[in-house]
Amino acid sequence: MARGAGAMIGIGVAACVAALTLLPLGAVFLRAGGWPGFGPGDWEAVVFTVQQALLSAALSCGLAVPVARALVRRRFWGRGLLIALMGAPFILPVIVAVLGLVAVFGRSGVLNDLLAALGLPAFSLYGAHGVVLAHVFLNLPLAVRMLVQGWQAIPAERFRLAQSLGFGPREMFWHIERPMLMAIVPGALVVIFVICLTSFAVALTLGGGPGATTVELAIYQAVKFDFDLGRAGVLAAVQFGLCLLAAGLGWRWATPSAFGAGMGRLAMIPGPGGWRCWGDMLVIGLAAAFLLVPLGAVVMRGMPGLLLLPETVWAALGRSVSVALMSTLVTVAAALALALTVAARGRGAAVMDLVAVLPLATSGLVLGVGLFLLVQPLMIPSRAALPVTILVNAVLTLPFVYRLLLPQAVAMLADYGRLAESLGLRGWARLRWLVLPRLARPLGFGAGISMAFSMGDLGVIALFAGDREATLPLVVQRLMGAYRMDQAMGAALVLVLVSFALFWAFDALGRRHAAS
Amino acid sequence: MLHLDRVVIEQDGFRLTADWQVPAGARVAIIGPSGAGKSTLLSVIAGFLVPVQGRVLWSGQDLARVLPGARPLSVLFQDQNLFPHLTVAQNLGLGLRPDLRLSAQQQAQVDAALGRVGLAGTGARRPGALSGGQMGRAALARALLRARPLLLLDEPFAALGPALKAEMLALVQEVAGEAGATVLMVTHDPKDALAFADQTILVADGVAQPPRATAALFENPPPALQAYLGG
Numbered sequence: 001m002a003r004g005a006g007a008m009i010g011i012g013v014a015a016c017v018a019a020l021t022l023l024p025l026g027a028v029f030l031r032a033g034g035w036p037g038f039g040p041g042d043w044e045a046v047v048f049t050v051q052q053a054l055l056s057a058a059l060s061c062g063l064a065v066p067v068a069r070a071l072v073r074r075r076f077w078g079r080g081l082l083i084a085l086m087g088a089p090f091i092l093p094v095i096v097a098v099l100g101l102v103a104v105f106g107r108s109g110v111l112n113d114l115l116a117a118l119g120l121p122a123f124s125l126y127g128a129h130g131v132v133l134a135h136v137f138l139n140l141p142l143a144v145r146m147l148v149q150g151w152q153a154i155p156a157e158r159f160r161l162a163q164s165l166g167f168g169p170r171e172m173f174w175h176i177e178r179p180m181l182m183a184i185v186p187g188a189l190v191v192i193f194v195i196c197l198t199s200f201a202v203a204l205t206l207g208g209g210p211g212a213t214t215v216e217l218a219i220y221q222a223v224k225f226d227f228d229l230g231r232a233g234v235l236a237a238v239q240f241g242l243c244l245l246a247a248g249l250g251w252r253w254a255t256p257s258a259f260g261a262g263m264g265r266l267a268m269i270p271g272p273g274g275w276r277c278w279g280d281m282l283v284i285g286l287a288a289a290f291l292l293v294p295l296g297a298v299v300m301r302g303m304p305g306l307l308l309l310p311e312t313v314w315a316a317l318g319r320s321v322s323v324a325l326m327s328t329l330v331t332v333a334a335a336l337a338l339a340l341t342v343a344a345r346g347r348g349a350a351v352m353d354l355v356a357v358l359p360l361a362t363s364g365l366v367l368g369v370g371l372f373l374l375v376q377p378l379m380i381p382s383r384a385a386l387p388v389t390i391l392v393n394a395v396l397t398l399p400f401v402y403r404l405l406l407p408q409a410v411a412m413l414a415d416y417g418r419l420a421e422s423l424g425l426r427g428w429a430r431l432r433w434l435v436l437p438r439l440a441r442p443l444g445f446g447a448g449i450s451m452a453f454s455m456g457d458l459g460v461i462a463l464f465a466g467d468r469e470a471t472l473p474l475v476v477q478r479l480m481g482a483y484r485m486d487q488a489m490g491a492a493l494v495l496v497l498v499s500f501a502l503f504w505a506f507d508a509l510g511r512r513h514a515a516s
Numbered sequence: 517m518l519h520l521d522r523v524v525i526e527q528d529g530f531r532l533t534a535d536w537q538v539p540a541g542a543r544v545a546i547i548g549p550s551g552a553g554k555s556t557l558l559s560v561i562a563g564f565l566v567p568v569q570g571r572v573l574w575s576g577q578d579l580a581r582v583l584p585g586a587r588p589l590s591v592l593f594q595d596q597n598l599f600p601h602l603t604v605a606q607n608l609g610l611g612l613r614p615d616l617r618l619s620a621q622q623q624a625q626v627d628a629a630l631g632r633v634g635l636a637g638t639g640a641r642r643p644g645a646l647s648g649g650q651m652g653r654a655a656l657a658r659a660l661l662r663a664r665p666l667l668l669l670d671e672p673f674a675a676l677g678p679a680l681k682a683e684m685l686a687l688v689q690e691v692a693g694e695a696g697a698t699v700l701m702v703t704h705d706p707k708d709a710l711a712f713a714d715q716t717i718l719v720a721d722g723v724a725q726p727p728r729a730t731a732a733l734f735e736n737p738p739p740a741l742q743a744y745l746g747g
Contacts, residue, residue: 415596416596416599418562418564418584418591418593419593419596419597419599421563421564421583421584421585422562422584422585422590422591423585423610423611423614423662424583424584424585424586424614425585425610425614426585426614428615429614429615429616430614432615433599433602433606433610433614433615433616434599437599437601437602438601
């Protein structure tokens with residue numbers, strides 16, 4: 001009754017998101033025109049895509065369990081900083097991560113210097129194992145964070161109960177930690193599997209060639225090098241099928257389990273002593289080295305490169321920031337409208353909830369090729385490069401920001417919905433005095449995530465952009481491809497500094513305005 | 517006059533009926549076992565819940581199409597009566613203008629209301645800096661500013677100690693007396709009913725019974741009330 005205008009906005013946004021997700025798919029299917037069949041190597045690409053995604057998800061989650069457990073049950077100097085840094089690779093531009101890995105594991109990297117000194121054969125980062133290594137580097141922190149949250153969601157009372165019953169580490173694991181892992185790990189596996197399924201930038205830079213080409217990369221190659229849109233359409237359809245399958249799995253598995261409510265304090269989880277303590281510290285040390293050394297390498301090698309940067313870098317930086325700002329504005333506004341409408345549980349809330357996560361079932365290249373096909377009759381593709389990138393980034397980031405906002409919106413309505421209604425707080429006044437202050441924190445964080453994602457995005461832009469439309473990640477990739485490594489490292493350092501600064505600025509803005 | 521005309525409430529297999537009137541200016545306690553539907557009854561009057569049958573009328577006007585914020589009433593909830601992210605003065609200001617664009621005169625009204633409930637000088641604070649009793653006073657001050665003819669109290673003082681609660685009820689008595697407001701108060705404490713309300717509605721076994729004189733009701737309690745009071 002009271003939600004006329006708000007609900008209309010929500011429905012409008014949902015319709016736009018559905019259209020932006022489904023219309024490009026339709027265009028792709030139409031272009032594919034039935035089933036012209038796979039080209040050479042396409043089936044291989046499908047197999048490799050699934051295999052590497054499975055392996056990356058399994059390795060990330062498997063390694064994350066000891067790391068997360070060590071982090072939640074040990075106190076040590078720099079613990080908070082380390083947990084915060086664990087969030088960094090998640091918002092790290094993929095191309096920067098790749099350069100960091102190249103600096104450590106690449107041909108003239110630290111590892112190969114070491115191997116050569118020992119007289120051992122060199123390690124090559126390029127190929128299937130390089131792709132998996134990069135995926136684990138990028139997704140291990142995500143898995144660790146999900147698990148740390150899982151551990152912290154266990155009510156402190158339960159640990160106290162376990163201690164009072166005299167549980168040892170084994171009973172503790174069986175009765176308390178195992179149920180939590182059973183609830184969290186499947187969701188983490190699916191999320192990482194889906195992320196790796198649509199991996200493009202990693203495959204573009206470290207993979208390629210037979211046995212290391214993902215479907216996403218094959219779509220790119222079909223469009224860029226063969227200009228075979230029919231084949232790109234077939235591959236996009238396959239990619240969509242894969243994502244839909246994975247998202248369907250996720251729907252089944254990734255629903256958050258209801259843990260009993262704790263008292264809201266940060267759980268102080270008791271850690272066993274003896275060899276387990278040393279084991280934990282070793283695990284933390286190894287994980288920190290694996291995640292931080294490549295980042296440090298980018299900084300070290302990038303700094304001298306800063307002096308060598310070509311003009312194009314600064315122009316590209318400006319384009320990247322503008323694209324990120326625009327797509328963030330679109331994403332955050334759309335996610336807020338959807339979250340508020342779904343949280344109010346009006347009619348059609350279930351459908352809108354589905355629409356908000358629909359983009360998970362598609363990928364950057366699928367959307368990009370589809371939008372390309374749609375605008376192709378209307379304008380020169382390279383001129384559409386930036387607008388298409390903005391839209392694709394906005395749509396792909398939407399599910400994440402929406403998921404951040406929804407629980408907070410639900411809590412806000414549960415706590416203050418009736419009070420607001422009873423005072424006649426509606427429309428703009430409601431937004432200004434209730435919604436923005438209550439949701440400032442997730443809005444700021446969501447905007448920060450969206451900025452970082454968009455700044456670091458190297459996907460659809462690679463398909464269209466000429467020199468005059470290139471964003472910074474694309475410039476880095478092109479410098480790297482031209483073996484101008486010092487310049488690439490310098491540009492990568494600029495990219496990562498600006499991305500993190502923007503993330504930090506939006507997140508801090510949200511926290512400063514957050515309701516106490 | 518508040519009139520519940522053959523109202524039937526249904527929610528998740530729960531059913532409650534009410535068919536009675538409360539005269540303007542009355543003090544009415546709503547008493548009954550927990551889970552009997554006391555708060556649900558207030559939710560229907562306040563407009564948060566739509567009855568499956570019947571009408572809620574105020575002075576002969578059917579409230580069915582009136583939004584909660586526009587109904588001739590103010591509600592004090594059990595908790596969350598104040599927005600923690602706004603100052604006390606802003607929380608009160610919402611009672612005058614939801615967009616908080618207050619005129620100088622309205623600002624003065626807010627200050628006066630704060631003084632009236634003994635909270636002078638606390639306007640710039642956040643609710644988190646107030647005690648439980650002070651939060652109750654602030655919420656009451658907002659009801660004072662809204663000046664609606666009906667005041668619904670959903671056990672807003674339940675968490676306060678006996679002395680503080682008595683103090684708050686006396687304040688409600690004063691504030692409502694000045695405005696000539698009708699007060700409906702949910703409580704589970706017979707003492708509150710006896711001290712505050714001339715009439716009492718017993719909610720038990722799916723029925724919100726018509727109001728009866730409080731003293732007479734407790735002197736000669738019907739079986740449902742007897743069971744609730746125990747002994």
